[in-house]
Amino acid sequence: MRWGDFELDLISDGTFRLDGGAMFGVVPKIFWERKLSPDQTNRIKLGLNCLLVRGNGKTILIDTGCGFKYSSKEFEIYGIEHERTVFDDLARLEVAPADIDLVLNTHLHFDHCGGNTVCTAEGLVPTFPNATYVVQRQEFEDASHPSERNRASYLEQNWIPLVDRGQLELLEGNHTICEGIECIPTPGHTLGHQSVKIQSGGETLFFLGDLCPTSAHVPLPWIMSYDLYPATTLETRKEVYRQAVTEGWTLFFEHDPGDLLGRLIEKDGNYRAETMPWETW
Ligand SMILES: [Zn+2]
Numbered sequence: 069m070r071w072g073d074f075e076l077d078l079i080s081d082g083t084f085r086l087d088g089g090a091m092f093g094v095v096p097k098i099f100w101e102r103k104l105s106p107d108q109t110n111r112i113k114l115g116l117n118c119l120l121v122r123g124n125g126k127t128i129l130i131d132t133g134c135g136f137k138y139s140s141k142e143f144e145i146y147g148i149e150h151e152r153t154v155f156d157d158l159a160r161l162e163v164a165p166a167d168i169d170l171v172l173n174t175h176l177h178f179d180h181c182g183g184n185t186v187c188t189a190e191g192l193v194p195t196f197p198n199a200t201y202v203v204q205r206q207e208f209e210d211a212s213h214p215s216e217r218n219r220a221s222y223l224e225q226n227w228i229p230l231v232d233r234g235q236l237e238l239l240e241g242n243h244t245i246c247e248g249i250e251c252i253p254t255p256g257h258t259l260g261h262q263s264v265k266i267q268s269g270g271e272t273l274f275f276l277g278d279l280c281p282t283s284a285h286v287p288l289p290w291i292m293s294y295d296l297y298p299a300t301t302l303e304t305r306k307e308v309y310r311q312a313v314t315e316g317w318t319l320f321f322e323h324d325p326g327d328l329l330g331r332l333i334e335k336d337g338n339y340r341a342e343t344m345p346w347e348t349w
Contacts, residue, residue, distance in 0.1 A: 069346075072268020073248060074123035078346045079157040081118060081133020081183060083325060085111035085147030090293040091281070103284035104325070111147055114282070114323040116179060118154060119275055120163065121266060124246045127163065128170045129154075130264050130275050131322065132183030132195065137225060154183045154195075168196040172251060173203045174277030174322070175261045176211040177221040185229045192229050201230050202245070204253060205238035207260025218258075218296060254279045254308060256301025257294065263308070272317040279304060281323035283330045283341040309339055 069076045088110050092100040104112040116133040133154050134146070142148075158165070173181045181203075186195045194201070214222040230236040239262070243251045254263040257278040264275040278294075279301065280286060288305055291298045312319060313334045319341065321328045330341035 071266060071273060072123075072271060074121050074266060074268050076266070076273070077120040077122075077157075077161055078328070079118040079120050079129065079133075079154055080152040081116035081135070081154045082148065082150040082152050083113050083115055084134055084149070084179060085113055086294075088112040092285075093289075093291045093293045093295070093298065095290050100284065100290075104282065107147075113147070113325050115321075115325045115328060117320070117322050117324065117328050118183075119264075119320060120158070120161065121249065123268070124248060126169050126246050126249075127167050128172060128245065128249065129158075129168050129196070129199075130172045131174055131180045131277070132171060134179045135182030135184070135186070135195075135226075137182065137185070137187060137192075137223075165196045166198050168199045170245060171196055171199045171201040172245070172262075172264055173201060173207075174263065174275070175207050175258050176203060176227060177258075177278070178223050178226060179221075180277065180322075181226045182223075184226045192225055194229050194233060194235050199235065200237050201227075201235055202237050202239060202243075202251065203227075204251075204260040204262050205240050206253075207258060207262070208236070208238050210258060210260055221294075254304050256297050256299075256304045257292070258296055259300075272315055273320060274308070274312060274317045275320045275322070276308075277322055279308065280319070280321065282321050283324050283327060283343045285321075286330070286332065286339050286341045288339060309334070313339075 088106040119130040121128040211222045248268045250265045251262045266273040295301045312332045319330045327343035327345045330343040
């Protein structure tokens with residue numbers, strides 16, 4: 069896909085499953101099950117949609133999926149299915165791991181940075197040997213000191229090898245990666261969560277991360293129970309949505325199992341998404 073100066077490619081790490089109730093927070097099941105139907109154990113299937121951005125002299129990967137460093141029990145609990153993998157999708161585009169210059173992590177939960185590192189004969193190493201990995205300092209500090217509530221999502225094997233090799237860069241707030249690509253703090257899911265704005269040729273693509281994981285989550289109160297600061301998520305969404313509508317942004321839904329692109333429609337302060345599949349766009 070051409071986006072002004074950039075070439076964009078969807079890189080998928082397959083799918084996984086999380087409890088539908090937890091995914092939709094205070095929203096009753098009778099509403100959310102119409103959008104994403106649950107399996108026998110009440111889990112819903114979610115995409116692990118990452119984005120490859122090439123242009124302005126850079127090859128950038130936004131998030132890295134959940135990767136492979138799990139026990140068979142964990143594979144089962146999270147229903148991880150690698151119908152596609154980050155490796156295969158990159159290989160299909162003839163992009164080698166060594167070609168990636170930058171990895172932008174929205175945050176350090178395992179389903180967003182699990183592919184940051186890989187087990188080899190020499191032990192655990194960065195998957196992308198020449199890349200600088202970029203995350204907000206706040207996120208790194210919170211991930212390094214997890215609480216009882218978020219400990220299961222923060223697995224230090226996903227970033228310790230980056231620290232050891234000097235490949236982790238910590239941001240403090242808004243940061244321009246290169247012309248047309250900006251990391252923007254979008255707190256709420258975690259305090260140090262960030263989104264990525266790609267602007268070129270007068271168009272904006274906004275990689276939401278977990279600010280709004282699927283197009284079904286677009287209505288303002290449809291906020292995940294996983295969010296540590298749901299009231300902050302609400303405030304962040306209001307600000308991002310306002311800009312998205314005014315400027316006609318295209319949104320990228322990282323966990324959407326179907327149509328992962330959308331544009332927001334606002335009516336009387338309520339929002340919904342008009343979605344489109346990656347392929348037709
Ligand atoms: Zn997530």
